[in-house]
Amino acid sequence: MSQDNAYKNLYNGDWVTSKNTIDIFSPVDNSLVGTIPAMSFDEVNAVIANSKIYQKSWADMPISSRASILHKCATLLDGNIDYLSHIMQKEIAKDKDSCIAEIKKTADFIRFTADAGKHLEGETIGADNFPGFKKNKISFVSKVPVGIVLAISPFNYPINLPASKIAPALIGGNSVIFKPSTQGAISALHLAALFHEAGVPKGVLNTITGKSSEIGDYLVTHKDINFINFTGSTEIGKHIAVIAGMVPMIMELGGKDAAIILSDADIHSAAKDIVAGAFSYSGQRCTAVKRVLVLNDIADDLINELLKNIKLLKVGNPEDSCEITPLIDNKAADYVQDLINDAISQGATLLCGNKRDNNLIFPTLFDNVTTNMRLAWEEPFGPVLPVIRVNSINEAVEIANSSEYGLQSSVYTKNIDHAFNIANQLEVGTVQINNKPERGPDHFPFSGTKSSGMGTQGIRYSIEAMTRSKATVLLINP
Ligand code: NAP
Ligand code: G3H
Numbered sequence: 305m306s307q308d309n310a311y312k313n314l315y316n317g318d319w320v321t322s323k324n325t326i327d328i329f330s331p332v333d334n335s336l337v338g339t340i341p342a343m344s345f346d347e348v349n350a351v352i353a354n355s356k357i358y359q360k361s362w363a364d365m366p367i368s369s370r371a372s373i374l375h376k377c378a379t380l381l382d383g384n385i386d387y388l389s390h391i392m393q394k395e396i397a398k399d400k401d402s403c404i405a406e407i408k409k410t411a412d413f414i415r416f417t418a419d420a421g422k423h424l425e426g427e428t429i430g431a432d433n434f435p436g437f438k439k440n441k442i443s444f445v446s447k448v449p450v451g452i453v454l455a456i457s458p459f460n461y462p463i464n465l466p467a468s469k470i471a472p473a474l475i476g477g478n479s480v481i482f483k484p485s486t487q488g489a490i491s492a493l494h495l496a497a498l499f500h501e502a503g504v505p506k507g508v509l510n511t512i513t514g515k516s517s518e519i520g521d522y523l524v525t526h527k528d529i530n531f532i533n534f535t536g537s538t539e540i541g542k543h544i545a546v547i548a549g550m551v552p553m554i555m556e557l558g559g560k561d562a563a564i565i566l567s568d569a570d571i572h573s574a575a576k577d578i579v580a581g582a583f584s585y586s587g588q589r590c591t592a593v594k595r596v597l598v599l600n601d602i603a604d605d606l607i608n609e610l611l612k613n614i615k616l617l618k619v620g621n622p623e624d625s626c627e628i629t630p631l632i633d634n635k636a637a638d639y640v641q642d643l644i645n646d647a648i649s650q651g652a653t654l655l656c657g658n659k660r661d662n663n664l665i666f667p668t669l670f671d672n673v674t675t676n677m678r679l680a681w682e683e684p685f686g687p688v689l690p691v692i693r694v695n696s697i698n699e700a701v702e703i704a705n706s707s708e709y710g711l712q713s714s715v716y717t718k719n720i721d722h723a724f725n726i727a728n729q730l731e732v733g734t735v736q737i738n739n740k741p742e743r744g745p746d747h748f749p750f751s752g753t754k755s756s757g758m759g760t761q762g763i764r765y766s767i768e769a770m771t772r773s774k775a776t777v778l779l780i781n782p
């Protein structure tokens with residue numbers, strides 16, 4: 305896969321290089337992690353043609369055989385935890401514990417997917433329960449692959465998010481073209497190598513790396529792509545949805561998850577949970593808590609507890625198991641700093657943070673954030689948490705729902721009736737009660753409303769989305 309850290313793409317069962325390459329530098333210390341190929345249009349065409357050819361034989365392989373290959377891949381992942389985690393720490397500056405957790409969780413995801421795929425069954429439907437039809441017509445419905453799935457992943461989970469697209473697509477009989485984020489591609493190519501080593505046949509999984517500004521639009525609009533499974537920013541997701549036309553898609557996009565704290569909440573455990581939810585991997589998670597909506601009468605107590613927990617966060621390098629590590633690049637840190645500056649200039653109360661060392665932003669907490677500030681609405685994707693005080697539950701729900709995003713929300717309360725009433729009103733994919741927003745466990749449905757995405761992921765849901773119901777109808781002559 306690589307020679308002297310010059311990484312290659314998986315194409316037709318071989319590792320291939322391209323004329324041009326892209327240097328990948330570490331967000332930790334700017335050292336060179338390696339180079340990846342910058343594929344040309346001709347190379348992209350060759351990949352797509354190759355994926356088309358080999359999809360058919362893969363679909364013909366018994367599901368149990370496809371499942372065995374996925375199980376082998378999961379075992380290989382478990383056996384490569386230290387090595388992969390080291391690369392991830394360097395390439396995306398994720399802390400060691402989170403890297404290890406991501407890899408283990410991915411192995412479990414792949415195993416569960418392999419087993420879930422064995423339950424992919426069709427049905428037969430008689431016609432006579434529809435008015436005017438007799439028993440002489442039967443529809444045989446089978447689940448068939450959609451064809452070529454294009455999997456596009458973001459930088460923040462370079463192992464888990466690609467696998468959560470690749471494994472369900474493969475078990476469903478599709479071939480997969482995997483285009484990882486440029487930063488994160490080296491980790492992602494290692495994942496592809498494990499699928500390859502596990503026995504995924506040639507052409508069934510191919511990878512494409514390169515500059516999205518050059519090949520991205522071409523790839524997503526190619527006529528032979530049958531499904532796009534995208535995770536990334538709302539901006540790019542919406543762009544792809546507009547230009548790709550009539551291709552089925554799953555979009556997992558940005559979020560502005562609210563934690564709503566009612567007066568009767570267990571403040572101690574809520575604060576601990578919120579800080580973990582807001583600041584793990586420096587807030588670079590779609591499901592991070594990105595705003596706190598707290599009832600005024602308990603706001604002071606909550607803030608004291610939040611501050612206590614924030615002080616426990618370790619700031620520094622990924623290999624030292626710090627929760628707060630350098631952001632993915634300086635542009636990302638500049639964006640977070642702009643949001644911090646805007647909040648300060650508009651009168652928010654800075655409680656801690658607003659300290660920066662290049663792309664390392666220290667954990668930052670604001671009180672008295674108001675709805676005229678950018679921080680109330682925009683996704684920082686960094687370690688900054690705004691607290692918005694509210695006077696009623698209705699006000700909290702109204703602010704929560706006024707966001708352009710609708711990924712998840714949390715409600716902290718001991719009153720289950722309040723919790724369910726609020727949950728019923730929140731316009732999000734998932735409401736967590738007394739728990740921080742999070743994706744897992746991965747067989748739960750995971751989706752976003754509004755600008756947070758479309759379609760539903762989750763093991764069974766993902767397999768169903770990337771297969772289709774094909775009907776063959778039999779007319780029995782009397
Ligand atoms: P991003 O900049 O949108 O990039 C995502 C992917 O899209 C990358 O692989 C990128 O490749 C590719 N891309 C960019 N332009 C493209 C084009 N025109 N055609 C095809 N592909 C293109 O996102 P990111 O910065 O990596 O990730 C952070 C964002 O992802 C946040 O907004 C976060 O909320 C969101 N996210 C959402 C979820 C969820 O489940 N809802 C999960 C994780 C992350 P290059 O790297 O080569 O540009
Ligand atoms: O960044 C988006 C991920 O899908 C969130 O997963 O809740 O396990 O961090 P997580």
